[in-house]
Amino acid sequence: xxxxxxxxxxxxxxxxxxxxxxxxxxxxxxxxxxxxxxxxxxxxxxxxxxxxxxxxxxxxxxxxxxxxxxxxxxxxxxxxxxxxxxxxxxxxxxxxxxxxxxxxxxxxxxxxxxxxxxxxx
Amino acid sequence: xxxxxxxxxxxxxxxxxxxxxxxxxxxxxxxxxxxxxxxxxxxxxxxxxxxxxxxxxxxxxxxxxxxxxxxxxxxxxxxxxxxxxxxxxxxxxxxxxxxxxxxxxxxxx
Numbered sequence: 001x002x003x004x005x006x007x008x009x010x011x012x013x014x015x016x017x018x019x020x021x022x023x024x025x026x027x028x029x030x031x032x033x034x035x036x037x038x039x040x041x042x043x044x045x046x047x048x049x050x051x052x053x054x055x056x057x058x059x060x061x062x063x064x065x066x067x068x069x070x071x072x073x074x075x076x077x078x079x080x081x082x083x084x085x086x087x088x089x090x091x092x093x094x095x096x097x098x099x100x101x102x103x104x105x106x107x108x109x110x111x112x113x114x115x116x117x118x119x120x121x
Numbered sequence: 122x123x124x125x126x127x128x129x130x131x132x133x134x135x136x137x138x139x140x141x142x143x144x145x146x147x148x149x150x151x152x153x154x155x156x157x158x159x160x161x162x163x164x165x166x167x168x169x170x171x172x173x174x175x176x177x178x179x180x181x182x183x184x185x186x187x188x189x190x191x192x193x194x195x196x197x198x199x200x201x202x203x204x205x206x207x208x209x210x211x212x213x214x215x216x217x218x219x220x221x222x223x224x225x226x227x228x229x230x
Contacts (some may be wrong), residue, residue, distance in 0.1 A: 012145045012146035013146045014143075015124065015144060015145050015146065016142065016144065016146065019173075039203050040173065041175065041204070041208070043171075044144060044173075045175055045176055048144070048145040048175060048176075048177065051145065052145070057171075088180075089178055089184075091176035091179055092175075093175045094176070094177050094211055094212045094213070095175070095208060095211050095212060098211035099138050099211070101169075104130050
């Protein structure tokens with residue numbers, strides 16, 4: 001199992017970086033090209049949502065993205081240290097859950113949320 | 122900047138031509154163009170050259186659809202790839218707006 005961890009500043013321009021790295025990691029893990037596009041979109045949605053939460057809360061912590069390649073597939077974990085505020089996240093969730101069956105949302109110890117996205121290989 | 126937005130007139134229609142990546146960081150550029158074009162009887166949002174679009178880009182278009190309805194105008198959307206169309210279908214927005222496969226089709230209505 002190989003895990004790469006990204007810690008990106010909560011800035012909108014950084015979401016693109018997370019998308020690009022996630023796509024590269026997914027290809028390396030053997031995810032097929034059609035699903036790599038889903039990785040790009042779903043990770044982008046999740047990181048964008050986390051960035052907006054951090055900005056709304058004035059949270060200066062970075063957004064964490066853990067990308068794991070294992071025998072069964074590829075996993076992206078996006079950790080936001082801030083809770084949802086007034087942001088409308090309906091479209092983002094519709095996209096994420098439409099792309100990734102079994103997307104898991106859980107409370108993060110110490111505050112915030114973690115979203116787990118997984119693709120089988 | 123990884124998004125380009127241009128506005129062109131085609132008869133009574135206004136076309137917003139969008140190219141690049143339409144996301145959280147760039148959606149404001151499209152929003153500004155749509156605001157400037159507000160009031161057009163027919164507004165075509167051409168996403169054929171968009172390589173990536175997320176839900177924030179979609180939200181900007183949804184706001185423009187609502188504004189056009191309020192003004193008595195029409196918005197038509199052009200998508201040329203499944204990955205862009207998918208954002209509309211996953212959110213159900215494809216049911217709220219007329220979608221076309223090319224600018225020519227959209228202008229013809």
